[in-house]
Amino acid sequence: MLPGVAGSAQAASADAAAAAGSTGAKGGTSGGAAAPHPAATVFDPIRPPSVPLAVRSPYLSAWLPSSNSAGTWPTFWTGRIMAMTGIAQIDGVPFLFLGSPNIDGQVLRGMAQRSLTTTATRSVFLFEAAGVELTVTFLSPVEPGDLRRQSVPLSYLTADVRSADGAAHDVKLYFDISGEWAHADSGTSIGWAAEQVSGAGGGSLTSLSFSPDGTKTLAENGDMATWGTVVWSATNRSGLTWQIGADTAVRPAALTDGKLAGSVDSRQPRAINDAWPVFAFHFDLGRVRASAQQAVLSVGHVREPAVSYLGTPLPPLWKSYWASWQKMAAFFHGDLTTAATRTAALDRKVRTEATAAGGAKYAALCALALRQAYGATELVSRDGAPWALLKEISSDGNVSSIDVTYPAMPVFAWADPGYLALLLAPMLEYAEHGGWPKEFAEHDLGSSYPNAAGHNDGNEEDMPVEESANMLLMTAAYLKGASASDAKAFATTHYTILKQWADYLVANALDPGFQNQTDDFTGFIGHSANLALKGILALGAMSQVAAAAGNAADRTRYLGVAKDYIGQWVGKAQDTTPDHLKLAYDQPGTWSLKYNGYPDTLLGLGLVPASVAAEEAAWYLTQANPYGIPLDVRHAYTKGDWEMWTAAWLRDHPVSGYLIDSLYEFAHTTPTRVPFTDWYDTVNDKPSGGFQARPVVGGIFALLSVAR
Missing domain, CATH: 2.70.98 (Beta-galactosidase; Chain A, domain 5)
Structure with missing residues (x-):
């Protein structure tokens, strides 16, 4: 092997x-x-x-x-x-x-x-x-x-x-x-x-x-x-x-x-x-x-129907190719020789490119993450068109949670941008035609997999800046990997809803109010520097969406707002010491991993000043524990997906190698034998909560997605 x-x-x-x-x-x-x-x-x-x-x-x-x-x-x-x-x-x-x-x-x-x-x-x-x-x-x-x-x-x-x-x-x-x-x-x-x-x-x-x-x-x-x-x-x-x-x-x-x-x-x-x-x-x-x-x-395990969407049962996509599971199983067995060849080639690609991007230990983490990330998703057919749905495994059980798809996004951006588009399709469809009532993006398509029942009453786990920004950033990530014609078609088809969310961010991203965000186990937070960074970069992403759709005026407008906001953000987020950025604008003496800097690198936006990245990289090394760097000043725990996002953003700094090595040591030595967790304690080498087998480990591919 x-x-x-x-x-x-x-x-x-x-x-x-x-x-x-x-x-x-x-x-x-x-x-x-x-x-x-x-x-x-x-x-x-x-x-x-x-x-x-x-x-x-x-x-x-x-x-x-x-x-x-x-x-x-x-x-x-x-x-x-x-x-x-x-x-x-x-x-x-x-x-x-x-x-x-x-x-x-x-x-x-x-x-x-x-x-x-x-x-x-x-x-x-x-x-x-x-x-x-x-x-x-x-x-x-x-x-x-x-x-x-x-x-x-x-x-x-x-x-x-x-x-x-x-x-x-x-x-x-x-x-x-x-x-x-x-x-x-x-x-x-x-x-x-x-x-x-x-x-x-x-x-x-x-x-x-x-x-x-x-x-x-x-x-x-x-x-x-x-x-x-x-x-x-x-x-x-x-x-x-x-x-x-x-x-x-x-x-x-x-x-x-x-x-x-x-x-x-x-x-x-x-x-x-x-x-x-x-x-x-x-x-x-x-x-x-x-x-x-x-x-x-x-x-x-075969199921018919596979899921439901707003009360309508949807068949698994494999039914579009085979009339019965028996015929599918026969094909699968007959396909073993070529499947072994194809997957061995993929194994080599992951190992070779990941080693070049982050070393042998990074390649090992990628090898461990790929099946887990894809294994939380499945393909279904809606009116003959393919959709990919995702289960928020272990943490909530929601259908296609946007803030779970977002941290998983790097693996799809690297391995198969078209699959990322299929994951985005039902999220966009629901906001465009499904009855979602709010101006910002939804959190998920349904509270309990496999029923994408929606939230037409507006009652859900709102994350207004978080999810709106996530959708824009993921869309731009797909457009980057798509052909010019596919990018134009996608951006044009979904332009109205994406612009609506971008305009929400223009009004709310620079200084987010007291909102929930993807790390919801830490609670609501006001004036979050990391959440603001995400929203600002999402405006830069919207400029790329506008460019793909051929809207030059919007491209200029959203990029201009993003540049204006990032300058203000640096001033608001800078701690008074001044050697690092704060957790929140109004919390001097605090800090957090600014993992949301990764899309700046992924999308080539160039909005975050290099001096800020260098300052943060140096600071994080002073906060290192045996098995990683905490998510923020409040706890010893961290999240492996966000560590790898941070490592990708700061890939030219020594902290990137430390983050890779420490996550490897956690996975390689933890005594808790559950499917790869993303939420763990950087001191005691154990998971911090019930998170396991989650697709967010796709975030480990962040360095691969930005490899030069």
């Missing part, structure tokens, strides 16, 4: 010791088998806080909350168990490599985990036991510029086995998942089916699927969908058998009989926790030598 920076032996040993404490984890289909862990796993290029496994959409989001997969159940991003089991039988001896199953009360031997490699699209585990090497790859494709493939809510799992000692070995692989993948409440009844699906190019696959019984559509339980179908498929090959049944029957049968019965448990529907039905595949690979033998699986 792709080379990188290997984790230090010290960090690896510490992580192995921490992970060993979880080997007796119970829950789900488990009685809690404890598998022995190897000494130290080599982490290349980073030890993820939680390893992304199948991370493809808001409801296909499976993670490993440890570094060693044997003895630990995968979970949904919330921490709820989504059991997946992996066992290798080598010359008749079973070895556990994934999950924590209880099989007739026996403790299985564990395969030694030699390494864990994280790329932008893959998590690759390398195991070894009894002269056999096993590579297990979880591949969640990200497909910039390809809406058809990006719309597929499926993820690959491949297992490659070869002899490591020169001898031939008899190898069998067993995989299963539990009904816990279908619903957050284990008391919920599910029904299931098995079928043969014709594949592309003459191949075929076996698909085991299951769904909640008595489905309630367009609703959630514990942040998991209460409707839809889990699809678990394997490419057919010689030696493949399958079975649906109780965990206590299926797993022992696989190990005892060396195959599965090809039978479907007839007692359905029944509760997920009623004799714990599992969905199992068994691969008899025969005599394995130096040439690798491969087992190919996929897992996904």
Whole structure:
């Protein structure tokens, strides 16, 4: 796999010791088998806080909350168990490599985990036991510029086995998942089916699927969908058998009989926790030598409808390309070879360009962030046109929160500006035609995903300067990456609403009143220097929108206002010391990260004086803690996305490298094993709140987006 920076032996040993404490984890289909862990796993290029496994959409989001997969159940991003089991039988001896199953009360031997490699699209585990090497790859494709493939809510799992000692070995692989993948409440009844699906190019696959019984559509339980179908498929090959049944029957049968019965448990529907039905595949690979033998699986979650917009159900975009999930799954399996090539190229692009922009540790952070950022979004169809919607995962559950899309924006601006336009489209549509009643931009499209119910009564979490500025800045970021014709069409189509928001900022951005802003956990604030900076730069962005639309007069006007305001801003924000900028105009002796300086660099506005940037860069280094620089003077916590925005803005100053190194150390060493958090304590190396798996980690790509 792709080379990188290997984790230090010290960090690896510490992580192995921490992970060993979880080997007796119970829950789900488990009685809690404890598998022995190897000494130290080599982490290349980073030890993820939680390893992304199948991370493809808001409801296909499976993670490993440890570094060693044997003895630990995968979970949904919330921490709820989504059991997946992996066992290798080598010359008749079973070895556990994934999950924590209880099989007739026996403790299985564990395969030694030699390494864990994280790329932008893959998590690759390398195991070894009894002269056999096993590579297990979880591949969640990200497909910039390809809406058809990006719309597929499926993820690959491949297992490659070869002899490591020169001898031939008899190898069998067993995989299963539990009904816990279908619903957050284990008391919920599910029904299931098995079928043969014709594949592309003459191949075929076996698909085991299951769904909640008595489905309630367009609703959630514990942040998991209460409707839809889990699809678990394997490419057919010689030696493949399958079975649906109780965990206590299926797993022992696989190990005892060396195959599965090809039978479907007839007692359905029944509760997920009623004799714990599992969905199992068994691969008899025969005599394995130096040439690798491969087992190919996929897992996904399909829903129809996908979301609703102002009460109208919207289908997933993949339905525009395939009539059924079966046809989509067949295509997905047939596409593996080319998907592997495309995603490997993307992995190399991320690694190479990120290393050039910020070094090896920065490239590691980008690799960790890509799937998480895209995995909070999904593509739907509205009247035949594609839209991308985003879930504000963990922090609020809102639909397409503008101030969550904004910090995530750099990854889309760098990887696929067209995708950014699709994210902006429903936000603009709602303000233009959906009934939003206020002069400034809305906060979100609905309080609870997947229902974009809007806020036509005006009752929402208003962030007037914040969201209006965010929309202008994101629009300008898209225009920068679009073709001239596409930029003109977009700017012209949405000019009226964008101008309305710009005029609101002309009246309110220089000295914002007592308003809420994106860091709402810090509370409302008046006269915020950072919020004012955002609003002023947004006026500069509006000048670019006007230029794209061919409105020279507005271009001159908004740029002139922005230049006038930035001069006043420097005076108002400067602390009396005077060696840094204040948190708020009326709060001398305070300071904050002015991460909103990043759009000045991204858009090439050149509004913030270089002397101000240098002053802030020097000041921030005096405030550094072991794991980063606090968000402001009031707390020890920070936000990783804003640190990387700051690093991009100040990329020519030493503080940029410090911010990268400290965020890497947090992610690489934090003992709290949840999907990459953006809100954490810079002193104690732990998350500060419940933020996890959020798309805002797309902000880590800020340096890439401004790389020269």
